[in-house]
Amino acid sequence: MSNSTLKKVLGYVILIALLVAVPLVINNLPGRAYLFHLLCIALIFSILGMGYNLTMGFTGLSNLAHISMFSAGAYVSTILVQRFDVNYWLSFLAGALSAVVLGAFIGVPSLRLRGTYFSIITIAFAQVVYIVERNWFSVTGGTDGLLEIPNISLFGIDFLNKMNYAYLFIVMAVLTFLLVKALVQSRVGRAFIAIRDGADLALTTGINTTMYKIISFLTGSFIAGYAGALYAPLMRFIDPEDFTLGVMLNVLSALVIGGARTFWGPIIGALFIIALPEVLIPLRAYLFLIQGILMVLIIIYFPGGIMGGVYKLMGWWKRRRSAGGANK
Amino acid sequence: MDLLPQFIMNGIIQGSNYALLAMGLSMTYSIMRMVNFAHAQLYMISAYLCYSVMKYWISNYLVAIVLATIAGAILGWLIERIVLRRAQRQNLFVISLGLVIVAQEVAFIIWEGFAINFSTPLTGLVSFGPVTLTQQKALVIVVAIVVELAVLMFFRLSRFGKAMVATSANEDAAQLMGINAHTMSSAAFTIGTLLAALAGSLVGPLFSLTPGMGTPLSITALIVIIFGGIGSIGGAIIGAYTIGILQSVYAGLASPEWSTLVGFVILIIMLSFRPRGLFGRE
Structure with missing residues (x-):
């Protein structure tokens, strides 16, 4: 088995373990x-x-x-x-x-x-x-x-x-x-x-x-x-x-923020809009405002959203490593 | 049936409102190729501004209208300069959806979500043959007619208006003739928001103010310009009164709950059979 398939299999195992574990962990929380x-x-x-x-x-x-x-x-x-x-x-x-x-x-x-x-x-x-x-x-x-x-x-x-x-x-x-x-x-x-x-x-x-x-x-x-x-x-x-149309706009902004055109984007977007108000309690009143501003900024400056950014970083990291290997 | 003239008059009032909004929307589309779904958000913001000016600062309604309209226009100018000019054209529609969220939330934070009743001193009645209406409503009708004529004259007669028409017809050719396309889109957006803000401070007092009041109007204004033909100011005006009267008569004679459907049914029929609208160019 090549190194990259091993990594992939390992990634899926971790993901499945995580998906099984999260509800069990939550079940023991207050x-x-x-x-x-x-x-x-x-x-x-x-x-x-x-x-x-x-x-x-x-x-x-x-x-x-x-x-x-x-x-x-x-x-x-x-x-x-x-x-x-x-x-x-x-x-x-x-x-x-x-x-x-x-x-x-x-x-x-x-x-x-x-x-x-x-x-x-x-x-x-x-x-x-x-x-x-x-x-x-x-x-x-x-x-x-x-x-x-x-x-x-x-x-x-x-x-x-x-x-x-x-x-x-x-x-x-x-x-x-x-x-x-x-x-x-x-x-x-x-x-x-x-x-x-x-x-x-x-x-x-x-x-x-x-x-x-x-x-x-x-x-x-x-x-x-x-x-x-x-x-x-x-x-x-x-x-x-x-x-309502308002909920539709919420779904749209979650997708744009998470990253349209990527497989993980909608999941990250949904977690983001649900988790953010729980984390930023003092900012809760401004949450939709932040979401709207983020949506506009992301479309103008950063069309890939969060996942687009992650992939860009990963690509940059890989290129840097392979460039480093070539120099040796 | 003796109520029919009254329903038609209510339809004309609605139509005046739609016309003020649709003309600006049509301009924005012609020059910037932008369908601005946030158009009526400036209507909402300036209705609130007008209310706040009257309540906390100057209680003269006319002064409040002027201030709210100017503030709305400045806001529009800033939005074009700061946000829209940096975006790619094919993204402008989705950006306007983001602006809808932003505007509604700003209004929600400043003025809170409760419906506000905004009354003006213009409460006297005007009788007009078989129909009776308040001075406020009469003012809306008169101002709308004056503004419609002014806008039509502006595009036919003034040099600047002609430059805008030229830009909408062919942007590259217009630029070769020395027209600055940036100035034109700035002007189109600012004039559009100015008209929306004027409509907000005039028509706002007829209904109660809520942060969500803009969105249905944006939708109706879009229906109006598609009905009249996108890019045609005359078509937008005729479409506005037609849809306003149809909605009001349907609400009066048949059922008020379902009357909002009238516009959508018109839109769906229009887009299915004649997508360029009544007066639109192919």
């Missing part, structure tokens, strides 16, 4: 319910961000309706569980699929437009979804939202302990990470990146840009959908204010 809640929220936002990164980062589609697919997953799965007594895991699937259907409804007409026009029409669709959720009282509960969402259970284990949620969400986040990575590194993903870097050029090389844009959009919608279906039972309560 205030663990709150810490688990934060961890779960950060994981949900990571999953949501990874789906968003697929369309926004890798395919270059500035979609601002991602939050609508998240809300579809949350509402559909909850309504199936509460009104129709469907098993949670079935309604989880139904929630994810309903997000794909909504994504097709929004994406297929919108993707005919380019650039900022595309962003604007997705804002319009997202507002339509939000207004429907607010006003369709008999189904969505209107501004009251849906209350007392039941806890979930799996193989007879119920999720009263938040640690189970943490493990479930870690598994889902890992699966999402692998899905996004496999997709982006496949032929399909290369088409995504070609579209982002120049849609006209991609078209002339024989890439069916419309089809790949739709694939990217729908995969992102699917991920947002199951993130929503996970979000509802964790919160035990959802209402339209969880799915």
Whole structure:
């Protein structure tokens, strides 16, 4: 086994050990319910961000309706569980699929437009979804939202302990990470990146840009959908204010800060926006302000975000070492 | 049906507001190729400024309007100089989304999140055939018409306005004719925010002030310029009144909860069938 594969395997072992250990450590800390809640929220936002990164980062589609697919997953799965007594895991699937259907409804007409026009029409669709959720009282509960969402259970284990949620969400986040990575590194993903870097050029090389844009959009919608279906039972309560344009901007800024176009960016971004207010308690009132300013600064001066910076540093370090070796 | 004239009048008031915002948005797009989603944030900030000036400093409403408008324009000028000029053009839209967060949070920190009722001395009633409106609303309508005419004249008649039109048509050719493109984008952005700030201090008192009041207006102003044709000032004005009246009549006759949908439905239809809008150039 060569040195670099050994290093890689070692890295994965450490990562898996870390993912198993973190909830166990939290379980022995004071205030663990709150810490688990934060961890779960950060994981949900990571999953949501990874789906968003697929369309926004890798395919270059500035979609601002991602939050609508998240809300579809949350509402559909909850309504199936509460009104129709469907098993949670079935309604989880139904929630994810309903997000794909909504994504097709929004994406297929919108993707005919380019650039900022595309962003604007997705804002319009997202507002339509939000207004429907607010006003369709008999189904969505209107501004009251849906209350007392039941806890979930799996193989007879119920999720009263938040640690189970943490493990479930870690598994889902890992699966999402692998899905996004496999997709982006496949032929399909290369088409995504070609579209982002120049849609006209991609078209002339024989890439069916419309089809790949739709694939990217729908995969992102699917991920947002199951993130929503996970979000509802964790919160035990959802209402339209969880799915506003403001939340969408929050997801966007997390991705930009963490680093769009990198696999780890959405995770780092989500951890950053969830952890920062806990660390900087005196600055909590200014948190969104800091987030907005950071987002603007990063786009202008540092488009790679945190992960882009990390990769740059790593590349610099490697070059320095290999240059040093050559001099010997 | 006897309420219909009143609904139309309310629509004209909304339309005046949309027109003041959409003209600036259209200018910013024509010159800088920037869709400024933070446009109505200056509307929100200057509505608050106008309120604060009247409450804590000078209680004369007209002076407060002038001060808030000038402050808004200076703020816009600074944003263009400090932030936007350093950015690449294709990133301007996402940057404006960041500016939305910044502006809302600044307002939230300074004025807090509670809705503020901002009343002006212009509470007398004006009757006008079958419709009655407050002096404040009449002022909004009159000022909007005056400003619309002034902006149209500015682009048709003044040398500076013509230079801006030339820059929007072909930036490189305009620069070869000795027009400074930086000055033009600075001017376009500053005039745009000045109009938004004027709208804020005039229309703000009609509603209660909240930090989130700008975002829906930004969206509607975007819908208006897409409807009227991006880059066309005349189209923006006509689009503003059309959408304002349609929304208000729908809210009055059918359902107020769903009336915000009117604009989105218009936008989705327009972008699907005629993306360049009513008066837009291809």
